[in-house]
Amino acid sequence: MERLLSVVVSVYNEEEVLDAFYREVSRILGKVSWDYEILFVNDGSRDGSQEILDGLALRDKRVKVVSFSRNFGHEAAMIAGIDYSRGDGIICMDADLQHPPGCIPEILDRLEEGYQVVSMVRTRNESAGVVKNLASAAFYKVINLLSDAHFESNASDFFAVGRKAADVLRKSYRERVRFLRGYVQNVGFRQTVIEYEAGVRAAGKSKYSIRKLFRFSVNTILCFSNLPLKLGIYAGFLAGLMGFIVLVYTLLTRKGAPSGYATIVILNCFMFAVLFLIVGIIGEYISILFTELKDRPIYIVEDTTNVDEE
Ligand code: UDP
Ligand code: MG
Numbered sequence: 144m145e146r147l148l149s150v151v152v153s154v155y156n157e158e159e160v161l162d163a164f165y166r167e168v169s170r171i172l173g174k175v176s177w178d179y180e181i182l183f184v185n186d187g188s189r190d191g192s193q194e195i196l197d198g199l200a201l202r203d204k205r206v207k208v209v210s211f212s213r214n215f216g217h218e219a220a221m222i223a224g225i226d227y228s229r230g231d232g233i234i235c236m237d238a239d240l241q242h243p244p245g246c247i248p249e250i251l252d253r254l255e256e257g258y259q260v261v262s263m264v265r266t267r268n269e270s271a272g273v274v275k276n277l278a279s280a281a282f283y284k285v286i287n288l289l290s291d292a293h294f295e296s297n298a299s300d301f302f303a304v305g306r307k308a309a310d311v312l313r314k315s316y317r318e319r320v321r322f323l324r325g326y327v328q329n330v331g332f333r334q335t336v337i338e339y340e341a342g343v344r345a346a347g348k349s350k351y352s353i354r355k356l357f358r359f360s361v362n363t364i365l366c367f368s369n370l371p372l373k374l375g376i377y378a379g380f381l382a383g384l385m386g387f388i389v390l391v392y393t394l395l396t397r398k399g400a401p402s403g404y405a406t407i408v409i410l411n412c413f414m415f416a417v418l419f420l421i422v423g424i425i426g427e428y429i430s431i432l433f434t435e436l437k438d439r440p441i442y443i444v445e446d447t448t449n450v451d452e453e
Contacts, residue, residue: 146231148177148251151224153184153217157238158191159346164238165199165206171244175251177232182207182450184224187214200448208448217300217350218323219442225304225312227450234303239344242301246339250303259308259332262324263301265341274353282360289368292329295336300324308332317441319434322363365427372428375421382414 150168154161165181172179183196185208193210200206209227211220221235232254236242246263253261283296300323304312308330316326328334365371 145176145178147229148172148175148179149224149228149230149233150179150181150247151184151221151228151233151235152181152238153186153220153224153235154188154192154196154238155186155214155217155220155350156188156190156192157347158188158195160239160344161192161195161199163346164240164244167240168244168247169203171247175248177251180205180207180228180230182209182224182228183238184208184220184227185210186216186220187211197448204449207450208446209444209450210446210448212443212445215442218321221300221323222312223442223444225309227447228309230309231306232303233305233309234301236301239347241341241344242299243339243342246301246337249337253335253337254303254305257305257333258335259305260327260330260334261303262295262298262328262334262336263303264295264297264336264338265299266297266338275356278353278356278360282363286360286364286367289364289370292325292367294325295328298324298328298336299341301339302327305332318366319437319439319441320362320366320431322359322366325363325367361427362431365431371424374424378417378421382417 150172152164157164161183168181172181183199183206185193185196187210193208196206196208196210200208207227209223211223224235225233232251234247234250236244242263250261250263280296283294286294287296302324304327308327311330312323312326316323316330
C-alpha cells in the first residue's frame with residue numbers, strides 16, 4: 144500500500160520563492176515511493192503569494208492551499224497545516240528553501256523505520272548571524288536548565304511527525320502561547336534526529352525580528368517551567384535571613400541603630416528591585432493565563448483550495 148506524505152509549508156509574503164520551492168520539492172518528491180500532497184498555509188500574506196498558490200493548485204491537484212483571514216504567525220500556520228493534512232507522515236518546512244528538500248528521502252526512511260518524530264537539527268546557520276546564533280544557544284541552555292522537558296538545541300521548525308504524533312498535536316497542546324517544536328519533542332514515541340545544514344534564504348527577507356524572537360523565548364520559558372514563579376519564595380527567604388543576621392548583629396554589639404543613610408537607601412532600592420521583578424514575573428504568568436482563558440481561535444481560515452473537508 145502506498146503511503147501518503149503531507150508536506151506542510153507556512154507562507155507569509157513569499158512570492159519571490161514559491162515557484163522555486165514548488166519546483167524543487169516536486170522534483171524530489173517525484174523520486175520517492177510515497178504518494179504526496181503539498182499543503183501551503185497562507186498566513187495572511189499581503190503580496191502576490193495567494194495568486195501564485197492558486198495558480199499552482201490549479202495545475203497540480205496535489206497542491207492544497209489553506210488561507211488565513213489575517214496573519215496569525217508561523218506556529219499557527221504549522222498547526223493549521225497539521226490539522227488539515229491527511230498524510231501518514233507530515234513534514235513541516237519553511238517556504239524559503241532554508242530547509243533543504245534534499246533531506247526528504249532520508250526523513251521518509253526514518254518514518255518507514257517506525258519513528259514518530261524526526262527532529263531536524265541544524266549544524267550551521269549561515270544566514271542567521273552571530274547575534275541570532277548566540278541568542279539561540281543561550282535560549283536552549285536556559286530552557287533546558289529550567290524545564291523538566293528536554294529540548295534539542297538547534298532544533299528547527301523543520302521536523303516530521305508520524306500519524307500517532309500528529310493525532311496528539313491535533314487534539315492536545317492547543318495552547319495560545321506555544322512552542323510547537325517543544326511539544327513535538329516532548330510527546331514521546333520513538334524519536335530520532337537528523338542533522339542538516341541550513342542554507343541561505345533563496346529570496347525575500349526574514350520575517351523574524353530579534354524582538355519577536357526574544358518575546359517568543361520568554362514565553363516559551365514561562366510555558367515550560369514554573370520555576371520563575373517560585374523565585375519569590377527564595378527571595379523572601381533570603382531577605383528574611385539578611386534581616387535576621389542584621390538583627391542578631393545589632394543585639395550582640397549593642398550599638399543601637401547603625402548609622403548610614405546610604406546603606407538604607409541601597410538596601411531599599413535592592414529589595415524593591417527584587418520585589419518588582421517578582422511581581423513582573425507573576426504578571427507574565429497571569430498574562431499567559433488570561434490569554435489561554437479567553438480561548439480565542441489559534442487561526443481563522445478564510446478559504447481552502449483542493450482540500451476536501453469532511
Ligand atoms: N512565516 C509565517 N508567518 C509569519 C512569519 C513567517 O508563516 O508571521 C513563515 C515564512 O513564510 C517562512 C517561515 O515562516 O516560510 C520562516 O520564516 P523566516 O524564513 O522569515 O524565518 P527565519 O528563517 O529567518 O528564522
Ligand atoms: Mg528562513
